[in-house]
Amino acid sequence: MNLQKILEKHAFQKDHLIEILIDLQNEKTYKFVTEEEVSLIADALKVPVSHVCGVMSFYTLLSFDERGKYIIQVCKDVPCYLNDDFNVLTTIEKALDISCGDTSKDQFFTLEQTACLGCCDEAPAMRINNKVYTKLTKAKVLRILEEYKEGILC
Ligand code: FES
Structure with missing residues (x-):
């Protein structure tokens, strides 16, 4: 379109x-x-x-810059911060070998932070493109990233 x-x-x-x-x-x-x-x-x-x-x-969802096919936005607001006992952002940075604000060399992922995603009662949360993932654990974050890489999630 x-x-x-x-x-x-x-x-x-x-x-x-x-x-x-x-x-x-x-x-x-x-x-x-x-x-x-x-x-x-x-x-x-x-x-x-x-x-x-x-x-x-x-709106952090919008950008003038080319980003990755999948834009990962980790919620940085207080409820998510307080419930994040393993550090979602650092887990993703290590898993993808990129820093917050960067796009992976293959332009598959961009990692950003965002304000509240509206699901504080299920913190911590992140959004990948239009889909929000909640009640994150380290294992869940790593599994989600793998499933995007494998094309299981898109
Ligand atoms: S503070 Fe993270 S979803 Fe609301």
């Missing part, structure tokens, strides 16, 4: 800006939005480019 079709799907509604940006980003393998696309969206929705840029920079 190209940008025009995504805009039509959302009936050019400025209230759907976030959904439009997410749809556009998610149809690309490396999950990013270009500055040119931001300008086109701003024109189509009749909103200032600065408004679209503001949304792009506010």
Whole structure:
């Protein structure tokens, strides 16, 4: 689906800006939005480019930079922090040999932190693309990563 079709799907509604940006980003393998696309969206929705840029920079789900096929976002808010007795972030950094903010050399994974994912009662939590994983243990995190690598999860 190209940008025009995504805009039509959302009936050019400025209230759907976030959904439009997410749809556009998610149809690309490396999950990013270009500055040119931001300008086109701003024109189509009749909103200032600065408004679209503001949304792009506010939501960690959105990016101007190419990222991995799978974007791992580890929740960094207090309930997850307090329930994280094995350190989710460090476990993933070691398993993938990347640091937070990096993309693996094969562009398979990008590792980021994010604000609350809305499931604090099942902390700690992380999101991979649009799927949220909760009640994480070290073994569960490692199994999930392996299943993505093997194509069992996608
Ligand atoms: S604090 Fe982590 S999901 Fe809410």
